[in-house]
Amino acid sequence: MYRIVHRRDALVATIMQAIPLNIQFRRVLVGDRWEAWLHLVRRLxxxxxxxxxxxxxxxxxRSEQFTVKSMYIDVINSSV
Structure with missing residues (x-):
């Protein structure tokens, strides 16, 4: 989506404030891209x-603070 949007510097908050959404793409969204866009909008x-x-x-x-150990454990577990 980022690659085909006209204004890459636009803030999500600015786009989401307008109805309809204030966003323009350089190409028409069809197929999987259209579905991905709808999924993203629903989540936002x-x-x-x-x-x-x-x-x-x-x-x-648990503390929501980054630790190298937590990252290492996650990398090891995800590669198995």
Whole structure:
């Protein structure tokens, strides 16, 4: 999607504020691309954006803080 959108610098919040969505693609979305777009829009509709600094949450630890050990364990387990 990113490769075929007209304004790559547009913010998700800006696009999602308008009805219909304020986005234009350089090509027509058909087939799998259309389905992927609809899936993405459905998922984004559930997201509530707030004017707060972004925060990183590392889901591989209970504390949600990054550790090399948690990353290593995940890489080892996913390659098996």
């Amino acid at each position: 509709m559930e997201v509530q954006l707030h004017h707060q600094p972004d925060q990183l949450c590392w889901k591989l630890t």
